[in-house]
Amino acid sequence: MIEFKNIGxxxxNSVNVLKDINLSIDNGEYVCIIGRSGSGKTTLAKLMTAEEKPTSGVITIDDWDITKIKKKDIPSLRRQIAVIFQDFRLLPKKTAKENISFACEISGDFGSKMNSKIDQLLQVVGLGDKSKNYPFELSGGEQQRVAIARALAFNPSILIADEPTGNLDSINTEGILTLLQDINNMGTTVILITHDKEIVNSLNKRIITIEDGRIASDRVNGKYLI
Ligand SMILES: Nc1ncnc2c1ncn2[C@@H]1O[C@H](COP(=O)(O)OP(=O)(O)O)[C@@H](O)[C@H]1O
Ligand SMILES: [Mg+2]
Structure with missing residues (x-):
């Protein structure tokens, strides 16, 4: 479980981005976080991966206080919480397979074990036939699938998707949303961050709305009304 307690x-020392955030997300949940650009969504994500530290309050992940995390423990947090981004962030000079193998090596898999893991990950994201393609040879949707496969290489318990469909057309958006649901069905907590109310209204999930750095609403099976 992820818990934010009185997070600011x-x-x-000047831009007050998040104010008194209290929030808990259960293991295996699928949660949407929606808010306008600049409302503090990405900051919320960065606090969960300890890329930023809160100014006040405590964040725990399964009773682990990550606001007091030591530098040496950050890699183990990042294996538990994977993030994908709007701009995919693939290594441009590496193939789909190499982009994933890079992550597998960090997670301690090598040789034939790694190869079969990559094949399996490529199957999961529906890219079995594109393993040798470079990012520039892949569509935006396919690049995001590679980024998702790379994120899954660590067997994370939580996947944060920060505007994952922001650069995609509607068909690829649908494909990525289906994949995120599949990943959630496999037991991974999914946190989908977006500014797109059409997306969240189509999903029928818990919706947390951020406005000016505060939680404006938190609804189960919600619709975003504003
Ligand atoms: N590293 C930073 N230093 C100063 N201000 C920042 C930094 N990162 C984000 N901000 C500001 O915090 C606010 C929220 O940003 P962000 O969390 O990225 O919002 P969102 O993801 O909802 O668009 C914005 O006003 C942004 O300019
Ligand atoms: Mg953002």
Whole structure:
């Protein structure tokens, strides 16, 4: 379980981005976080991966207080919480397979074990036939699938998707949303961050709305009304 208790975040002693955030997300949940651009969504994600520290409050992940995390423990947190982004962030000079193998090696898999894991990951994301393609030879939707496969290489318990469909057309968006649901069905907690109310309204999930750095609403099977 992820818990935010009285979280505040002020950047550079001046920009008050998050204010008194209290939130808990259960293991295996699928949660949407929606809010306008600049409302603090990405900051919320960065606090969960310890890329940023809160100015006040405590964040726990399965009773682990990550606000006090030591530098040496950050890699183990990042194996537990994977993130995918709007701009995919693939290594441009590496093939789909190499982009994933890079992550497998970090997670300690080599040789034939790694190869079969990559094949399996490519199957999961529906890219079995594109393993040798470079990012520039893949559509946006396919690149995002590679990024998802790479994220799954660590067997994370939580996947944060920060505007994962922001660069995709509607058909690829649908494909990625289906894949996120499949991943959630396999037991991974999914946190989908978006500014797109059509997407969240189509999913029928718990919706947390962020406005000006505060939780404006938190609804189960919600619709985003504003
Ligand atoms: N590293 C930073 N330093 C200063 N201000 C930042 C930093 N990162 C984000 N901000 C500011 O915090 C606010 C929220 O940003 P962000 O969390 O990225 O929002 P969102 O993802 O909802 O668009 C914005 O006003 C942004 O300019
Ligand atoms: Mg953002």
């Amino acid at each position: 975040k002020i950047y550079n």
